[in-house]
Amino acid sequence: MIHRPHPWAFCVATVSLALPLMAQELPSPSRQGPVPVGAYLDYGRGISGVRVITRSDLSMAMADPSETWGRQLQQGADPAKVEVAILLDLAMAQLEIEAGRARGFDPGLVESLVENHFERQVERYGGPTEFTKTLQALRTTPSLFRAGITSDLYRYAWRDSSLGKQPGPTGRISVDRYIRPGYLFSTYEAFAESGDPTRLAVLGGSAEMLVLRRIILPIEQHFPGLPEKAGLEKAKLLAQQLRIQVIEGEATFEAQASAWDANLGKDKPLQRTLRGVLGMSREFHQTDLLFEFARDAKTGDVSLPLPFQDPGGKWAVVLYALTKRLPATPPKPFADLAIQAALREHLLDELDNRRLTRARLHLVQESHLHPADLGPYLAQSQIQGR
Numbered sequence: 001m002i003h004r005p006h007p008w009a010f011c012v013a014t015v016s017l018a019l020p021l022m023a024q025e026l027p028s029p030s031r032q033g034p035v036p037v038g039a040y041l042d043y044g045r046g047i048s049g050v051r052v053i054t055r056s057d058l059s060m061a062m063a064d065p066s067e068t069w070g071r072q073l074q075q076g077a078d079p080a081k082v083e084v085a086i087l088l089d090l091a092m093a094q095l096e097i098e099a100g101r102a103r104g105f106d107p108g109l110v111e112s113l114v115e116n117h118f119e120r121q122v123e124r125y126g127g128p129t130e131f132t133k134t135l136q137a138l139r140t141t142p143s144l145f146r147a148g149i150t151s152d153l154y155r156y157a158w159r160d161s162s163l164g165k166q167p168g169p170t171g172r173i174s175v176d177r178y179i180r181p182g183y184l185f186s187t188y189e190a191f192a193e194s195g196d197p198t199r200l201a202v203l204g205g206s207a208e209m210l211v212l213r214r215i216i217l218p219i220e221q222h223f224p225g226l227p228e229k230a231g232l233e234k235a236k237l238l239a240q241q242l243r244i245q246v247i248e249g250e251a252t253f254e255a256q257a258s259a260w261d262a263n264l265g266k267d268k269p270l271q272r273t274l275r276g277v278l279g280m281s282r283e284f285h286q287t288d289l290l291f292e293f294a295r296d297a298k299t300g301d302v303s304l305p306l307p308f309q310d311p312g313g314k315w316a317v318v319l320y321a322l323t324k325r326l327p328a329t330p331p332k333p334f335a336d337l338a339i340q341a342a343l344r345e346h347l348l349d350e351l352d353n354r355r356l357t358r359a360r361l362h363l364v365q366e367s368h369l370h371p372a373d374l375g376p377y378l379a380q381s382q383i384q385g386r
Helices: 009-018 055-063 068-074 079-102 107-124 128-137 142-163 181-194 197-202 228-247 253-260 274-285 289-296 337-366 374-383
Strands: 044-048 051-054 209-218 270-272 306-309 315-326
Touching: 044 055, 044 079, 051 055, 051 079, 055 068, 055 079, 068 079, 079 142, 079 337, 079 374, 107 128, 107 142, 128 142, 142 337, 181 197, 181 337, 197 337, 209 228, 209 253, 209 274, 228 253, 228 315, 253 315, 270 274, 274 289, 274 306, 289 315, 337 374
Parallel strands: none
Antiparallel strands: 044 051, 209 270, 209 315, 306 315
């Protein structure tokens, strides 16, 4: 059975840094004999490397409301899509575990680290009885806890050695993590000129932000029984009347929202950059009209009525009001050592993500996976950054 990471997995990342390497690397999963696929089809949902992913593995993840998948199902997610997502995650986790074992870490030392960690947790929770109760609440057992921590040690050791955070198979750091000064400065200049809010935030600056309020008028709610086209026209007329009343000072936008909005005006204001408004305009309204309004509007202006169709095919008309413009702030100077440290950390994170994606794709290409389409799906999910 494949074990999911435990709540104590964050401790494993620290413990794994102490793992030395044996002189000889163990054979990789791809060099081992073929797995008899037919023997597992009665109860297996997939094979990753040398391990079977069973129906119970998927069921446990789907049934636990404290896990991401369980919460998604409670919120109405498609069970079939959730099951595929869990299968991909479990398959990738198993490949990383096997890759860690193949790196040649000393099994005896791993066992010792797991036992020491287990004893610390028993002490932390007030003794064996209380710790067992804690594990039962998490739907696991002491033996499964040990197995999970062992797997996580191998998994995080593989990741760290692949990223240059600890030695690789040769016993030396083989990945360059040094960010050169020239690259750091050129990246600073590019980030400062980008206008991208995420990049500017790394440099201690910010882009101009627009604060928008909206009124959503669903056709089904306000004009039930009318044909779609007639209902849409009626909703546009209603929205235009509300807009005129706000412009002429007969009512405030907030009052109109409280009276007519589908959510009674309780939605939080939308805070977006102008670039973000452009994306929202094209995605939700299939037009640039919202972007053009936000670009030119003054505080208090109200947009023209904009039709919107939700994923379920239901139509609504939306009004937007610009309530505030938050001015941009310039980035801090490159001479600020804190900014250099933040930029260096940001670049290392991006570099680590690319390296981890490449390393995972290599595992997918070199390992045994079943069913046949599991490999391509897994590779695609890694490229997309799941």
